[in-house]
Amino acid sequence: MRELVLERLAWSWSPEQVAGRLACDHGARVISYETIYRFIYAQIARTKDYSWRQYLPRGKWKRGWRGRKGGSAALHIAQRRPLAERPAAANDRRTPGHWEADLMRFRTSGQAILVLHERHSRLLLAVRVPDKNADRIAKAIAGLLAPLPPSWRRTVTFDNGTEFAYHYRLHKLKLQTFFCDSHSPWQKGGIENGIGRMRRVLPRKTDLPSIPDQRLWELLLAYGNTPRKCLGFRTPIEIIRKKLLHFECEFTFPLSRE
Secondary structure (H helix, E strand, O other): OHHHHHHHHHOOOOHHHHHHHHHHHHOOOOOOHHHHHHHHHHHHHHHOOHHHHHHOOOOOOOOOOOOOOOOOOOOOOOOOOEHHHOOHHHOOOOOOOEEEEEEEEOOOOOOEEEEEEEOOOOOEEEEEEOOOOHHHHHHHHHHHHOOOOHHHOOEEEEOOOHHHOOHHHHHHHOOEEEEOOOOOHHHHHHHHHHHHHHOOOOOOOOOHHHOOHHHHHHHHHHHHOOOEHHHOOEOHHHHHHHHOOOOOOOOOOOOOOO
C-alpha cells in the first residue's frame, strides 16, 4: 500500500485524489487521505528529511494556510458582456461547452501559456503564446476550440485583461463571450484551480523555453488523467470519452509561428 500511495503521489496526485481513486476502484474506502498526510508529515518530523514534501501538492513541510494575492484590473473592453448575462446552464456545470480562459504566466517576461478550462469535464487545453497580443490570443483560442463540435463550444469566460480585448472575434464560432466583475477572479474559479494545479509541476520560476513540447504535452495529459473529487474521482479524460466518444483527447502545445 505504501508503494502504491507514494507512486500516485509522485504523479502529482493529492492525498485526497489518491484515497478517493482507491475507494472508487475498490468500491470501499481503502485508506483515508488524512492518514496519507499524517504519514508524510511524520516522516519529515522523524527523519528531518524535507524531501518528503515533494509528495504533497503544495510542497509544504508544515501544515497551515497561506495567504493569497490576486485581482484583476477594471478595463474598458469593446462589446464586453458581464458574467451576470451568461446563460444559467453554464453555472451548474451539467452542460458541456462552457469554457474559462486565462494566461499562465512565468517569471521571465514573454513566457506564458494560454489555458482553457471546460467547466463540465474539467478538461484543460493549452498552447504556448509569446506575448499578450490580443490578436494572437484570439487566434490561439479559436485554434483550440474550432475543432470541437458546436455543442462543446458554447461560451468562454475571461477576466478583464487586455489580452482578451478581441474576444468578439470568437463570435464567428458561435461562441458567446463574458467577463468577470472587476477584481473577481474567483468568478472563473475553474481555470484558477486548474492553473494552480499545473503550478505544482510548472512553478512560476520555470524557464518555459527549456521545457520541450513533448514534456508539456505529458504534463497536461497527466492532468487529464488525474481523478477529481468533483467528478466522483473519475478523470477529465474519462468524462470526455463517455460524453464524446469520437473526440480524440489529445492536448498540444504548438510552437508559435508569430
